[in-house]
Structure formats: C-alpha cells, structure tokens
Amino acid sequence: MKIATWNVNSLKQRLPRVLALLAQHRPDVVCLQETKTGADAFPEAELAEAGYAAVHYSAGRWAGVAVLAPVGAAPVEVARGLPGEVDAGEARWVEADVGDLRVVSVYVPNGRAVGTDTFAAKLTFFEAMADRAAAILDERGDRGVVLAGDLNVMRSDLDVYDPAAFAGSTHVTPEERGRFERVLATGLTDAYRHLHPDEPGYTWWDYRAGHFHKKLGLRIDYLLVSPDVAGRLTSCGIDREYRKGSKPSDHAPLLAELALA
Numbered sequence: 001m002k003i004a005t006w007n008v009n010s011l012k013q014r015l016p017r018v019l020a021l022l023a024q025h026r027p028d029v030v031c032l033q034e035t036k037t038g039a040d041a042f043p044e045a046e047l048a049e050a051g052y053a054a055v056h057y058s059a060g061r062w063a064g065v066a067v068l069a070p071v072g073a074a075p076v077e078v079a080r081g082l083p084g085e086v087d088a089g090e091a092r093w094v095e096a097d098v099g100d101l102r103v104v105s106v107y108v109p110n111g112r113a114v115g116t117d118t119f120a121a122k123l124t125f126f127e128a129m130a131d132r133a134a135a136i137l138d139e140r141g142d143r144g145v146v147l148a149g150d151l152n153v154m155r156s157d158l159d160v161y162d163p164a165a166f167a168g169s170t171h172v173t174p175e176e177r178g179r180f181e182r183v184l185a186t187g188l189t190d191a192y193r194h195l196h197p198d199e200p201g202y203t204w205w206d207y208r209a210g211h212f213h214k215k216l217g218l219r220i221d222y223l224l225v226s227p228d229v230a231g232r233l234t235s236c237g238i239d240r241e242y243r244k245g246s247k248p249s250d251h252a253p254l255l256a257e258l259a260l261a
Contacts, residue, residue, distance in 0.1 A: 001232075001260065002027040005148035005223055006242070006253035007107070007204075011035040011064070014249055015043055017242055021253060022050050025239075028069060029098050031105035031148040032056075035064030042066070057081070059091035065105040065149065067096040078102065084128030086121040093129075095136075100261075101229075102136055106149035111170040119170060122152070126179035134186040137226060142187055145226035150251065152220055153180050155190065158200055159219035171220065189230035191223040191256050196236070203238055204251050212243055221254050232258040 004027040008014040011032065022030070030052070035042070039058040047054055053074035056066035069075045075096035082093035092107045106129065111122035129147075136145055153176045157163040166172045184190060192201050202217025211217065223236065236256040243252040 001029075001258040002255060003029045003031075003146060003148070003223060003258070004253050004255045005031040005033075005105070005221060007033040007150040007221060007249060007251040009034050009036070009249040009251065011037050011043065011066075012041070013247055015046060017245075017247070017249070019046065019050050021239075021242060022047075022052055022068075025255060027255065028073070029075075029101065029103055029146065030066075030068035031103065031146075032066040032068065033064070033105060033107040033150045035066055036061050037064055055094060055096040057091040057094040059089060063091045063107055065091060065094045065107050067094060067098065067103050067105050069096075069098045073099050075103065082106075082125065082128050082132055084131060085125050092125070093132075101144045101146055102140055104136075104145075104147040104149075106147060106151070108150065108152045110152050111176070114168065114170055114173060122170075123175055123179055126153075126176070126183065130179065130182045130186060133183055133188060133224075137187050140226070142226055143228045145188070146229060147183075147188060147224040148222065148254075150220055151180065151222050153177060154218055154220060155180060155193070155222075158198070159202075161200075161202070161216040161218065171218070184224065187227060188224040189227065191225050191230065191233055191236045192219070192254065194230055194236070195233060201238060203254055205243060207250055221251060223254055223256050225256075228261075229258065232261065234259050 057080040078095040112118040203221035205212035
C-alpha cells in the first residue's frame, strides 16, 4: 500500500504534475495541501479520468486540502474543518475514510512572525490538532490512522539546513515544536523519522537563489501514523524529481509504503 502527501501550491498550476505522480506511483491514498481552488473549480473530472476520486475542502485562492484514492476505493468524507481552530473558513483540515484507514489532510498555518496574532492562531491550531488526533485514535482504538500534510514546523535542528539562520523566527520555536510533540504524544509516529533517524529528509526549498540545487531545504511535510500503520512501514522518502522540471511546487511529495495487513 502506498501513501503520498504533497503541498502542490496551486492544484490548477500543478495538475499535470499531480497526474504524473498518480500515473507513476499509483498511490492508494494521496493527501494534497494548498490546492488554492474553489469548490466548483476542483478538477474532479480530470482526476476521475486518471482513476482517482477526491474528498476536498476548497475555499478559493488560499489554503485548501484534499484526500484522493482510486475510484474503486473512493474516499468517504468524514469531516471538514478542525474543531477549535481560529478560522474554520480557511480550509486547512479534511478527514476521510479510505478503506480501513481514517485519513486526514492538513495544512497548518504559517504563523508569519513570532508574537503576532497569526502566530498565536498557529499555536491554537496545533493544540486543536492534538485534541482531535487524540479523539480519532480513541474512537478507532489506536488503529488505522494517517495524518499527513504541511505542518509548517521543523521538528528538530536536523530538519533545517542552517539552524542559525532561523534563530528567532517561526517554524523552530520551542512553542511550535512543543505543540507538535504533543500531537505525536497522542500515539502517532513520524513515519519518515521512524525509518530515517539521522537523515534530514527535506521536503521544501525556497524558489530563490538556487536553494534546491544547493540542498538548502527544510522538512515541514509529514506523514504521522498510528502504531499499527507504523509497524507496517517498509519505506518512506521524498521524490525530489517532482521539485524539478516545469512549474514545480516549492515542496516535493513525501511517499510511504506499507506491507499488507
């Protein structure tokens, strides 16, 4: 079983790349973030032609999240929006059932600058995410949960190309990291770090100054999984090829493979 997550930074702009990813990897579950599309403009027909159905939360030019799965195992919507988030209209959280899995696609707010209202809203979002993750795991008996997306935090200095360059800025503060660890403390496992304890695993590179080619990246995209899913992980990695070529997103997709249950 293959699971992918990708911040596409505009599904309209990146649709050919998304379709290429689906054709190449044939994932069983795909979580997308920053789709930046209205509900009426979501490319359901194009995805269906590629063999995929979608559950999405679309709110226009900002944010937007989706869960895709093959039409034969189409995702079933569970919920849109995260209870307790500051602005529920930003379309940052969608839950769906795909087979035996509860899948969440999430896009955590950036936070902008420490000490601002947007930073406070980011911390509140993390707190709400931890509460909801705990509730999902409780109702499912700690089984069959995948929470994936752009979490806009670097869990440790290993996830930053130059920790000194980010001192005092968002994404690395003790407040953000501590709240992320609270999400993991609900019982979820960081899939990439579980299999690669000492490798950076960057998923985002600034468009400017050749950061991608200089390997100046950040790890801000995650696959968080319940204990039973973690026990089935056979691989987890970043497909850097999708950060190259025509009209790339500034993120690369993160993909994991599971042994059959």
